[in-house]
Amino acid sequence: METIIKKSEIIEQENKLYKAITESNINALEELLHDDLLFVIPSGEVITKEIDLKTYRDGALKINEINSQIEAFNIIEDMAVIILVMELKGSYNAENFEAKYRYIRFWKKFKDGIKVVGGSGIAI
Structure with missing residues (x-):
């Protein structure tokens, strides 16, 4: 098994993550997030x-x-390790929001795929 991650693989995973988030696709999120994920919101x-x-x-x-x-x-x-500036539009508990955040996300390659193992997001 190749253990080195390529930038293109992470960009692909990020795009899958965005799609899963905007579609609220639990199955896709289940696959993309590691079981031991820790994230600071x-x-x-x-x-x-x-x-x-x-x-x-x-x-x-x-x-x-x-x-x-x-x-x-x-x-x-x-x-x-990827650091992103993200502009999000949506709602939380039925309250609309539009905000800009800086995220750091840690992706790790496993036998069953590349998964998010940790990260953090802050409003900017």
């Missing part, structure tokens, strides 16, 4: 994969539009 709260998926299952979070721009990108063997 803009409120400062640490969430797990299950907490993240629950917001989509419950319909609490709906993202209609994602525009992203890569700021930094590092590959470290079987892991990639």
Whole structure:
């Protein structure tokens, strides 16, 4: 098995992630997020994969539009670190929002695919 990650693979995974988020596709999110995911959301709260998926299952979070721009990108063997500025439009608990965030996401290559293992997002 090739353990090095290519930038093109991560861009492809990011695009799959955006599609899964905007479609609230739980099955796709289930595949893209590692079971031991830890993520710091803009409120400062640490969430797990299950907490993240629950917001989509419950319909609490709906993202209609994602525009992203890569700021930094590092590959470290079987892991990639990507920093993005993302403009999101959607609703949370039926309240519409439009905001800009800076995200850092950690992607790691496993036998069953490349998955998000951690990250963080802050409002900018």
